[in-house]
Amino acid sequence: MSTTNLAVIPGDGIGPEVTAEALKVLEVAANIASGSASAGPVKFEQTRYDLGAERYLATGEVLPESVLAEIKEQDAILLGAVGGKPNDPNLPPGILERGLLLKLRFELDHYVNLRPSRLFPGATSPLSPAVLDKGEIDFVVVREGTEGLYTGNGGAMRVGTPHEVATETSVNTAYGVERVVRDAFARSQARPRKKLTLVHKTNVLVNAGSLWWRITQQVAEEFPDVTVDYLHIDAVMIFLATDPARFDVIVTDNIFGDIITDLAAAITGGIGLAASGNINSSREFPSMFEPVHGSAPDIAGQQKADPTAAILSGSLLLEHLGRPEAAAAIDAAVLADLSERGPEPRTTSEVGDAIAARVVG
Amino acid sequence: MSTTNLAVIPGDGIGPEVTAEALKVLEVAANIASGSASAGPVKFEQTRYDLGAERYLATGEVLPESVLAEIKEQDAILLGAVGGKPNDPNLPPGILERGLLLKLRFELDHYVNLRPSRLFPGATSPLSPAVLDKGEIDFVVVREGTEGLYTGNGGAMRVGTPHEVATETSVNTAYGVERVVRDAFARSQARPRKKLTLVHKTNVLVNAGSLWWRITQQVAEEFPDVTVDYLHIDAVMIFLATDPARFDVIVTDNIFGDIITDLAAAITGGIGLAASGNINSSREFPSMFEPVHGSAPDIAGQQKADPTAAILSGSLLLEHLGRPEAAAAIDAAVLADLSERGPEPRTTSEVGDAIAARVVG
Numbered sequence: 001m002s003t004t005n006l007a008v009i010p011g012d013g014i015g016p017e018v019t020a021e022a023l024k025v026l027e028v029a030a031n032i033a034s035g036s037a038s039a040g041p042v043k044f045e046q047t048r049y050d051l052g053a054e055r056y057l058a059t060g061e062v063l064p065e066s067v068l069a070e071i072k073e074q075d076a077i078l079l080g081a082v083g084g085k086p087n088d089p090n091l092p093p094g095i096l097e098r099g100l101l102l103k104l105r106f107e108l109d110h111y112v113n114l115r116p117s118r119l120f121p122g123a124t125s126p127l128s129p130a131v132l133d134k135g136e137i138d139f140v141v142v143r144e145g146t147e148g149l150y151t152g153n154g155g156a157m158r159v160g161t162p163h164e165v166a167t168e169t170s171v172n173t174a175y176g177v178e179r180v181v182r183d184a185f186a187r188s189q190a191r192p193r194k195k196l197t198l199v200h201k202t203n204v205l206v207n208a209g210s211l212w213w214r215i216t217q218q219v220a221e222e223f224p225d226v227t228v229d230y231l232h233i234d235a236v237m238i239f240l241a242t243d244p245a246r247f248d249v250i251v252t253d254n255i256f257g258d259i260i261t262d263l264a265a266a267i268t269g270g271i272g273l274a275a276s277g278n279i280n281s282s283r284e285f286p287s288m289f290e291p292v293h294g295s296a297p298d299i300a301g302q303q304k305a306d307p308t309a310a311i312l313s314g315s316l317l318l319e320h321l322g323r324p325e326a327a328a329a330i331d332a333a334v335l336a337d338l339s340e341r342g343p344e345p346r347t348t349s350e351v352g353d354a355i356a357a358r359v360v361g
Numbered sequence: 362m363s364t365t366n367l368a369v370i371p372g373d374g375i376g377p378e379v380t381a382e383a384l385k386v387l388e389v390a391a392n393i394a395s396g397s398a399s400a401g402p403v404k405f406e407q408t409r410y411d412l413g414a415e416r417y418l419a420t421g422e423v424l425p426e427s428v429l430a431e432i433k434e435q436d437a438i439l440l441g442a443v444g445g446k447p448n449d450p451n452l453p454p455g456i457l458e459r460g461l462l463l464k465l466r467f468e469l470d471h472y473v474n475l476r477p478s479r480l481f482p483g484a485t486s487p488l489s490p491a492v493l494d495k496g497e498i499d500f501v502v503v504r505e506g507t508e509g510l511y512t513g514n515g516g517a518m519r520v521g522t523p524h525e526v527a528t529e530t531s532v533n534t535a536y537g538v539e540r541v542v543r544d545a546f547a548r549s550q551a552r553p554r555k556k557l558t559l560v561h562k563t564n565v566l567v568n569a570g571s572l573w574w575r576i577t578q579q580v581a582e583e584f585p586d587v588t589v590d591y592l593h594i595d596a597v598m599i600f601l602a603t604d605p606a607r608f609d610v611i612v613t614d615n616i617f618g619d620i621i622t623d624l625a626a627a628i629t630g631g632i633g634l635a636a637s638g639n640i641n642s643s644r645e646f647p648s649m650f651e652p653v654h655g656s657a658p659d660i661a662g663q664q665k666a667d668p669t670a671a672i673l674s675g676s677l678l679l680e681h682l683g684r685p686e687a688a689a690a691i692d693a694a695v696l697a698d699l700s701e702r703g704p705e706p707r708t709t710s711e712v713g714d715a716i717a718a719r720v721v722g
């Protein structure tokens with residue numbers, strides 16, 4: 001039996017509640033992995049880290065260096081959600097995002113931000129039947145996670161005066177673009193449709209756009225069986241609303257990926273179902289798995305949150321650890337649960353229990 | 362009778378066809394303006410400018426200085442669409458966008474890029490009845506048009522090597538943000554709901570985000586009757602898909618506005634109906650009106666294009682010229698036409714004729 005050292009960051013708001021359910025399901029799935037052909041069962045050795053708004057407000061600490069150093073030694077990370085009350089004057093925008101969430105993505109070199117979008121049967125899409133009838137929605141967004149507008153490369157001068165100038169610089173490197181594009185090609189190749197759509201805004205962002213475009217053409221030569229196309233970010237908006245079934249794998253930069261994946265989550269039944277992985281594909285550092293949703297402080301501690309996105313993030317974690325059967329067992333359990341959800345509300349832990357009970361090897 | 366000098370740039374692809382219909386309807390509406398309370402009829406003195414992909418491919422010219430100087434002297438500009446065949450090796454991405462479209466927006470200081478989104482009865486939305494039942498979709502996006510990532514402030518080094526670095530810088534000034542935010546507040550105040558939503562990504566783009574946020578708070582004091590809220594760009598994606606009726610006026614930067622308005626067009630019946638104004642609210646330079654759609658070279662010259670977006674851009678033009686009654690007459694004619702559109706396809710000019718015939722003072 002192999003031991004996986006798992007860092008657990010429950011975080012703020014509904015984070016601890018959904019994380020508890022994700023761990024519950026993960027334990028069950030890890031056990032049934034014993035029957036799997038590819039590998040034995042997984043034993044998780046958990047270490048909890050209290051990080052987030054609460055810790056910051058109490059101590060002023062966001063991510064102490066010693067904690068970061070410990071986390072770097074773990075095999076994988078499960079994160080619930082971090083974030084305080086909206087517009088808390090003691091918590092300026094960016095403190096937790098840049099000091100914790102993005103800091104982890106950057107320090108652990110999470111260059112593949114993976115976000116699958118699938119309309120599970122039983123989930124409610126805001127799209128019309130005419131759009132949904134065009135085909136099954138089942139695509140993956142591979143969002144670059146360590147470059148672009150997220151590098152903190154901005155500044156301001158004459159702040160507070162009528163002559164203030166504030167800049168934000170998107171930084172893109174051949175090294176950074178190539179590795180995420182190659183990862184996206186590999187993921188496309190492993191899927192039945194083998195289709196990759198590069199998304200950018202090459203007609204305006206000519207420098208970064210040209211880099212993304214040229215690298216995609218180059219890497220495409222290594223994957224002759226993958227069909228490649230290109231769309232501007234604005235055109236993607238139209239297709240996600242009118243024909244999302246056309247997408248298979250999308251590869252794009254950090255900010256466009258952020259925008260696309262929230263729309264993708266919305267059209268596939270909402271952010272309550274959207275999982276994500278912050279992946280270091282070269283495996284130098286632990287990868288981190290988290291639901292796309294935030295900490296929702298307004299419903300925290302009331303057992304009202306839907307833990308499904310956190311549970312599905314656990315499935316991505318198992319997949320990343322080389323346990324595809326265990327991951328598939330979670331997906332199947334979620335699918336079964338979703339297709340039988342009735343109108344009566346369930347508590348967070350009832351949903352977790354129901355899904356855990358459906359996990360079979 | 363006042364004379365308006367109108368620069369007409371039909372452009373490429375379907376541009377000339379839709380422009381012809383917009384002019385047809387504009388002439389009729391301008392005449393009926395005679396009965397208007399606010400002003401007499403408008404006489405348009407048209408000057409055509411051949412600009413776009415065709416001219417560039419034939420002559421290498423994009424926007425000669427002398428042409429730009431002439432256009433600057435006009436009262437307003439009507440543009441069809443510019444753009445050549447996709448992936449034409451003789452037409453690298455950005456040449457026409459940055460050399461013509463954006464050049465006009467920047468040279469004529471079009472700091473208000475105005476894009477109304479309204480689901481007209483009869484238009485087909487890709488959203489489900491459950492979403493549409495939440496309320497009427499009728500909002501306006503005020504997109505900043507002269508700053509942000511559109512300033513061409515980028516560069517690249519070691520191009521073509523594994524060490525290439527490409528940057529794009531979003532430039533935001535207090536001057537630029539304040540004038541567009543003030544314009545958006547004034548537009549909110551003139552609407553029944555008086556609601557303004559600032560959209561940005563303050564948690565990541567902390568420098569630019571802070572500038573937009575502070576200026577919005579400041580200007581809000583001059584408009585105490587306008588309700589202000591704030592959403593991150595990713596959250597806007599979710600609301601546009603699940604509850605678009607919540608929006609009244611949105612103010613945002615250049616790239617977020619580009620992205621939002623295409624999604625807004627999609628959910629209100631498609632880009633074939635989306636009009637826009639590139640407005641210099643201080644009236645130092647002529648404003649420019651154009652449909653949001655592109656040149657669609659694949660259907661050019663076949664009388665297949667829907668001229669409605671171009672016609673509605675004419676309505677925005679009349680509004681800008683201080684002829685709200687004439688503008689309203691066009692909107693009403695479009696509304697009537699839309700609600701009686703049958704399944705049989707009509708030619709571009711049949712649609713234009715039908716709408717023109719419905720314009721009454």
Ligand SMILES: CC(C)[C@H](C(=O)O)[C@@H](O)C(=O)O
Pocket residue numbers: 097101102258292564565595
């Ligand atoms: C919270 C924020 C920094 C983050 C991002 O922009 O990446 C979030 O929106 C996400 O998508 O994970």
Ligand SMILES: CC(C)[C@H](C(=O)O)[C@@H](O)C(=O)O
Pocket residue numbers: 203204234458459462463619653
């Ligand atoms: C063609 C392109 C430069 C333009 C933009 O990005 O502004 C277009 O998408 C638009 O929205 O008018």
